[in-house]
Amino acid sequence: xxxxxxxxxxxxxxxxxxxxxLAGDIGNKLFDNFKAKxxxxxxxxxxxxxxxxxxxxxxxxxxxxxxxxTITPFNTARCFEQIRLDVCYPNLPVIIVGTGSGLSYASxxxxxxxxxxxxxxxxxxxxxxxxxxxxxEVRACIIEALKSNKPTYIRLGKKGEPKIHKKIPKLKIxxxxxxxxxxDLAILGVGNTLSIAKECTEYLAKKNIFADxxxxxxxxxxxxKLLGSLFKSKKLIIIIEEHGLIGGVGSAVLEWANLNxxxxxxxxxxxxxxxxxxxxxxxxxxRKLIGLDSKKISxxxxxxxxx
Amino acid sequence: MDIxxxxxxxxxxIIKMSHETKAPHLASSxxxxxxxxxxxxxxxxxxxxxxxxxxxxxxxxxxGHAATALYVAxxxxxxxxxxxxxxxxxxxxxxxxxxSPKLQGVEAATGSLGHGLPIGCGISLSAKIKKKNFMxxxxxxxxxxxxxxxxxAALFAPAKKLNNLCVFVDYNKWQATGKSKEILNLHPxxxxxxxxxxNTLEINGHDHKAIFKACMIAKNKSKKPTxxxxxxxxxxxxxxxxxxxxxxxxxPTMHEVIKAKKELKL
Numbered sequence: 001x002x003x004x005x006x007x008x009x010x011x012x013x014x015x016x017x018x019x020x021x022l023a024g025d026i027g028n029k030l031f032d033n034f035k036a037k038x039x040x041x042x043x044x045x046x047x048x049x050x051x052x053x054x055x056x057x058x059x060x061x062x063x064x065x066x067x068x069x070t071i072t073p074f075n076t077a078r079c080f081e082q083i084r085l086d087v088c089y090p091n092l093p094v095i096i097v098g099t100g101s102g103l104s105y106a107s108x109x110x111x112x113x114x115x116x117x118x119x120x121x122x123x124x125x126x127x128x129x130x131x132x133x134x135x136x137e138v139r140a141c142i143i144e145a146l147k148s149n150k151p152t153y154i155r156l157g158k159k160g161e162p163k164i165h166k167k168i169p170k171l172k173i174x175x176x177x178x179x180x181x182x183x184d185l186a187i188l189g190v191g192n193t194l195s196i197a198k199e200c201t202e203y204l205a206k207k208n209i210f211a212d213x214x215x216x217x218x219x220x221x222x223x224x225k226l227l228g229s230l231f232k233s234k235k236l237i238i239i240i241e242e243h244g245l246i247g248g249v250g251s252a253v254l255e256w257a258n259l260n261x262x263x264x265x266x267x268x269x270x271x272x273x274x275x276x277x278x279x280x281x282x283x284x285x286x287r288k289l290i291g292l293d294s295k296k297i298s299x300x301x302x303x304x305x306x307x
Numbered sequence: 308m309d310i311x312x313x314x315x316x317x318x319x320x321i322i323k324m325s326h327e328t329k330a331p332h333l334a335s336s337x338x339x340x341x342x343x344x345x346x347x348x349x350x351x352x353x354x355x356x357x358x359x360x361x362x363x364x365x366x367x368x369x370x371g372h373a374a375t376a377l378y379v380a381x382x383x384x385x386x387x388x389x390x391x392x393x394x395x396x397x398x399x400x401x402x403x404x405x406x407s408p409k410l411q412g413v414e415a416a417t418g419s420l421g422h423g424l425p426i427g428c429g430i431s432l433s434a435k436i437k438k439k440n441f442m443x444x445x446x447x448x449x450x451x452x453x454x455x456x457x458x459x460a461a462l463f464a465p466a467k468k469l470n471n472l473c474v475f476v477d478y479n480k481w482q483a484t485g486k487s488k489e490i491l492n493l494h495p496x497x498x499x500x501x502x503x504x505x506n507t508l509e510i511n512g513h514d515h516k517a518i519f520k521a522c523m524i525a526k527n528k529s530k531k532p533t534x535x536x537x538x539x540x541x542x543x544x545x546x547x548x549x550x551x552x553x554x555x556x557x558x559p560t561m562h563e564v565i566k567a568k569k570e571l572k573l
Contacts (some may be wrong), residue, residue, distance in 0.1 A: 020436065040436055043467065051425040051459035058429020061414065063361075064436065066429075081419060082456070086426055089416045090408035 001156045001192075002030060002099050004135035008142050009067065010034045013041060016146065020059055022052050024070030026099070049079040056094045057086035065093060065146060071105070072098030072114035072155065080120060087151045088126045095145050096153045101131075102192065102242030103277070104158040106286035110276040119247025121153050122220045128173055129220040131155040131191030134164045137217060140171035148173060157192040164194050164215070176223045182210030185301070186234045190216050190241040190249045196287075197240050199294035200301065207302060211238070219249045222256055231262040238268050238301060242292060245271040268304060270297055310515045314344040315571040317379040318544045320392075322567050324375050325558045328396045330404050334542035334554035336376040338512075339446060339477040342537060343368070345518040346444055347380040355385040358411050364441050365430050367415050369423020370448035370477060371405040377413070378402055386412035421454025423447060424474065428460050431472040431532070442526055445474045450482030453491045458503075464532040465504030472532040473525035477512060479541035481552045500534040512537025545570055 010033050013019040020041045021034060035042045045052035049070060056066035068075060075098045076083070087094045098117060105112040121129055128150055132138040138156065145152040152173070169177055176188070180201060189197030194215050201211045212230070216223070216239070230237050239250040250269030257264040272290050280286035287293060308316075317340055325333040347353075351364045368377045375395070382392045387402070387410070394400035401410040405418025415426045427445040434441055451457060464472055478496060480487055487493055501507040506529040510517040518537070525533035541555070542548030545567045548559075559567065 043432070045463065046459075046466075048459035048462065050421075050456040051428065051463050054422060054425020054456065054460065055429035055432060055463065057415070058426040058431070059433045059436075060429075061426070062430055062433030062437070064433050082422065082425070085416050085419055086422055 001132065001135055001138050001161055002027070002159055004138045005097065005142065005156060006030045006034060008139045010037065012142065012146065013038050016065065018063065018065040019146075020064050020066045022056055022066055022068045024049050024052055024068070024074060026070050049074050050082050053079045053082035053094075053096070054086050057082070057090070057092055060092035060094045061090065065095070067095040067097060069097045069099065071112060072101040072117055073112065076114065076117040076121060076153070083121070083127070084124055088124045091126045092151060093149045094151055097156060098153070099156045100158050101155045102157070103280070103283050103286040104192070106277070106280050106283045110278060113277060115244040115272045116247070117155065118219050118243050118249060119251070122247070122252060127151045127153060127220065129153045129155065129218065130173055131217050131219065133189060133191055133194035133215045133217060134161055136163065136165040136168045137171055137215065140168050141173065141217065144171060144173050155191055161192050162195045164198060171217065174218050174221045174223055176226045177215040177217065178212055179215060180213040182212050184210050184234065184305075185236040185238060186212040186214055186230045187238040187240065188214045188216035190219065190239065190243070193240040193242050193292065196292060196294045196297065200238070200240075200298045203294060203298040204301060209302070209305060216249065219252055222252060224256070227253065227256055228260070231257065231266060234266065236268060236301065236304060237266050238270070238297070240270045240292065240297065242287070243271050244274065245269055246274055268301070310345060310348055313348060313383070314341050314515070315544065315573060317344055317376070317383065319568055319571050319573050320379045321375045322545070322559055322564055324392070324395055326561065326564045329558045330375075330396050331556040331558065332372040332375075332404070333558060334548055334552070335370065335448065336373040337543050337545070337548065338479045338539045338541045339370065339373050340376045341513045341515060341543070342446060342475055342477065342518055343376045343380050345515050346522070347384050349519050350522045351444070352441065353384065358386060362439060362441050365414050365427070365443040367417065367423040367427050367443070367445045368406060369417050369427075369445050370420070370451055371417030374402075374404060374406050377406055381412045420448070420451040421456035424457055424460040425463070427472060427474070428464050428467070428469060431464070431469040432467060434471050435469070441471070443472050444522075445472070447474065447476050448482070449476055449478045449480065449487050449493055449496070452476065452493055452496070453482075461500060461503045461505070468530070469532045470529050473522060473535065474533065475512070475535045475537050477539050478536050479539040481541045481555070483555055485552070497536045504531060505534040506531040507534050507536065509536045509538065512539035513543055
């Protein structure tokens with residue numbers, strides 16, 4: 001995802017002269033092309049995320065389109081107040097990009113995990129949050145975020161994620177993408193868990209259970225229209241996210257169901273536990289550890305359907 | 308108007324506002340009003356009829372708790388009117404106890420300390436990128452220099468050669484609950500910034516000529532960002548408020564307002 005991010009941005013910066021890329025001393029070689037082409041629009045801000053976010057605010061208030069880029073926990077939790085007051089309060093079009101979200105950097109330890117970013121950031125007024133599922137969604141969502149002119153947080157994985165879309169999808173921020181239709185239930189993948197969601201639909205299809213496969217890439221604003229139709233027509237709504245269950249997308253959907261008087265018991269959430277993960281190995285192993293495994297999830301779904 | 312007279316006029320207005328609304332931070336506003344008055348009267352290139360003018364000089368009151376000092380200056384320069392000023396702290400007013408970005412003439416939401424300098428760095432950088440010729444001024448408090456983000460920005464500005472940035476520290480040696488040297492000692496503050504790569508100046512922060520001169524050095528002569536350590540007296544201008552930290556939170560009685568007026572020779 002990060003390679004696609006760098007590539008897309010380098011392309012867009014050719015025509016959009018307002019794009020300024022700020023990096024928190026990360027992306028060694030990743031931005032070489034961008035730097036070579038636009039040396040006055042790339043700034044390594046050092047390991048100083050609070051300042052980087054404030055700088056982005058100042059650039060945006062002068063009409064530029066800054067994008068801040070570093071590892072997710074440092075670009076979100078570390079500088080939360082700068083995002084809150086310098087970006088969201090004055091409603092400035094800063095794009096905050098977190099790389100290595102969720103358990104992308106599982107083996108680096110809990111310091112580099114990001115299982116809280118959606119939870120904390122969705123409390124902020126004016127901010128939209130997008131979690132692209134693959135490189136093609138990355139491209140689409142950067143273009144949409146720039147078009148929207150709103151404060152936006154883009155939650156990236158790392159690299160080598162499976163490609164789900166065959167071509168660039170018509171992604172709109174706040175509108176889920178239905179990739180496959182199925183009459184019984186809906187499985188919503190958030191960002192890089194879409195591939196798990198896809199495997200689940202395939203597994204269940206063999207058992208004659210048919211599910212919608214949805215890329216639910218926008219935790220905020222929620223796609224009310226889509227949720228409304230899912231609660232109406234599906235037996236179960238499954239949400240899979242590489243993020244803690246507290247405050248994540250599943251939580252947001254439960255809040256939505258409560259507010260809109262829908263049957264929240266239809267929702268089954270899969271995500272991380274309320275604890276710091278240590279010794280969890282690589283991303284694949286860490287996912288297994290917390291139950292983000294297509295077979296395990298599918299079996300749980302089958303169990304729930306029987307009830 | 309003579310800048311000294313203007314400063315005293317604004318001082319008195321701040322005192323009255325504090326009396327009328329019982330809002331704190333009076334001494335913090337009095338400490339920096341000479342700097343604010345000089346900037347608005349003699350330094351900043353701004354247009355009240357076009358507050359978002361692209362080439363305007365920017366001023367960020369990073370010590371947002373001194374909002375009344377900013378409000379009286381904005382009223383003096385006709386960014387807001389007398390009625391706005393009277394609405395300070397009232398329901399539906401944009402004049403809150405800390406500046407809101409929704410208010411005309413306010414460049415950043417401040418009040419949480421340590422935000423103004425990074426934002427000021429971003430604005431200065433935008434001028435470099437767009438090759439525009441305006442200055443960005445930031446006013447911080449000394450207590451504010453406790454915040455880590457100030458020092459992140461202190462590294463950033465010289466590294467990115469932001470010589471279009473001019474910053475004041477209102478160095479009155481007090482913070483909310485005590486003497487700054489007894490809480491997190493900043494001394495030697497000027498040397499700290501100098502070692503970080505700033506053009507540093509030390510002045511009497513109540514000497515209007517010195518304030519103006521320092522701004523002109525920052526604007527015309529410096530290849531580095533400029534940090535002006537302005538030695539000030541908290542509560543300056545009213546004998547019974549000067550250097551008495553009770554006035555960080557205390558508000559004056561009517562009797563004290565009258566006494567202050569006399570002292571300010573108004």
